[in-house]
Amino acid sequence: MSLTYESHGHAALHLARAASLAPSPHNSQPWSFVEEGHDQGFQLHLDDARRMPLTDPGGREAVIACGAALFNVRLAVRRMGFRPAVDLLPDPGHPTCLARVGYGIHAPATCEEARLAAVMPQRHTHRGPFTDGPVPDPVLDELRAAALAEGIALQLVDEPETLRLLAGLVRVGEEAHRTDIRHAAELRRYVGPYGIPAQACRNHPDGTLLVGRDYLRQAPWRYVRRPERWSPRTGTVALLTSRHDSRQDWLRSGQALQRLLLHAAGHQVMAAFHTQPLELPALRTRIRTLITGGQYPQVILRLGRTTELWRTPRLRAADLLTRADASSRWWP
Numbered sequence: 001m002s003l004t005y006e007s008h009g010h011a012a013l014h015l016a017r018a019a020s021l022a023p024s025p026h027n028s029q030p031w032s033f034v035e036e037g038h039d040q041g042f043q044l045h046l047d048d049a050r051r052m053p054l055t056d057p058g059g060r061e062a063v064i065a066c067g068a069a070l071f072n073v074r075l076a077v078r079r080m081g082f083r084p085a086v087d088l089l090p091d092p093g094h095p096t097c098l099a100r101v102g103y104g105i106h107a108p109a110t111c112e113e114a115r116l117a118a119v120m121p122q123r124h125t126h127r128g129p130f131t132d133g134p135v136p137d138p139v140l141d142e143l144r145a146a147a148l149a150e151g152i153a154l155q156l157v158d159e160p161e162t163l164r165l166l167a168g169l170v171r172v173g174e175e176a177h178r179t180d181i182r183h184a185a186e187l188r189r190y191v192g193p194y195g196i197p198a199q200a201c202r203n204h205p206d207g208t209l210l211v212g213r214d215y216l217r218q219a220p221w222r223y224v225r226r227p228e229r230w231s232p233r234t235g236t237v238a239l240l241t242s243r244h245d246s247r248q249d250w251l252r253s254g255q256a257l258q259r260l261l262l263h264a265a266g267h268q269v270m271a272a273f274h275t276q277p278l279e280l281p282a283l284r285t286r287i288r289t290l291i292t293g294g295q296y297p298q299v300i301l302r303l304g305r306t307t308e309l310w311r312t313p314r315l316r317a318a319d320l321l322t323r324a325d326a327s328s329r330w331w332p
């Protein structure tokens with residue numbers, strides 16, 4: 001059982017706000033938080049009611065988003081001067097409790113941690129062509145190392161044949177979504193003041209080599225660009241892959257995703273997501289066998305620089321936070 005108080009501890013609110021800045025599929029924000037009394041700990045829960053039933057029936061993408069939120073919580077705890085003590089999936093009896101973060105020993109944040117925490121509010125998702133060419137190699141090396149630090153591989157797709165193959169599979173996935181009326185209706189629900197602002201989708205989804213999600217199928221006012229073949233404005237294409245495909249792997253993938261996105265944002269590099277084929281089991285298997293050498297593809301990204309900035313709103317952190325009753329340990 002849990003109690004919702006009028007006010008929360010400052011530390012818990014700070015962590016909930018940091019978590020809420022994470023990316024999530026269509027800004028669905030499929031998370032909630034529990035504050036354990038007297039700064040004992042902070043729990044991250046999957047809010048299954050905000051998972052998209054058609055796009056993400058198994059909850060893989062929702063858990064990845066929660067993993068990204070968890071990375072922000074870890075970083076915020078470091079910024080407060082403590083080492084986070086993280087327990088993934090701490091209670092098998094309560095599978096929606098994805099992580100518990102306790103406050104470990106006191107240790108000031110490093111310069112790099114402070115830098116990553118500072119860019120947290122600046123990171124945002126891009127849609128459409130980038131302004132520049134591919135991301136410089138030293139930055140890519142840094143992003144690869146960031147993902148690897150979470151046990152996840154960042155595979156660059158720069159060989160033209162493989163890039164064409166991946167672009168084709170993204171297109172097949174996107175076409176399947178566009179022609180499915182129920183799926184299109186599910187997507188439409190996420191465009192607007194509480195999901196993704198329409199302005200953030202104004203670039204035509206077919207304007208890059210990897211086609212984008214068609215959030216505004218009927219909107220007459222969006223920019224219309226011809227589909228490009230390979231163009232430097234596609235940016236750098238990359239996949240996050242894991243060795244296995246359990247919920248733990250999804251949580252690790254989410255943490256790796258956020259870690260690399262923050263490193264990228266520190267270099268003014270933003271990401272566009274193209275996860276459509278990973279939502280269809282047959283296409284995901286094809287990517288796994290033909291492109292990622294048997295590793296499980298978790299996220300498909302384009303990375304590059306952009307001058308466009310559209311902020312997506314977030315639910316109020318205080319509304320997502322409850323306080324654990326003293327007699328209960330994990331659950332609200």
Ligand SMILES: Cc1cc2nc3c(=O)[nH]c(=O)nc-3n(C[C@H](O)[C@H](O)[C@H](O)COP(=O)(O)O)c2cc1C
Nearest residue numbers: 023024025026027061065124125213273274275312
């Ligand atoms: C697992 C996952 C899949 C996503 N898939 C897409 C996608 O296919 N197309 C897209 O435009 N954005 C995608 N996004 C990005 C979200 O739309 C974005 O994070 C959300 O709208 C919040 O905006 P922000 O990242 O700018 O804060 C995805 C995010 C996650 C975590």
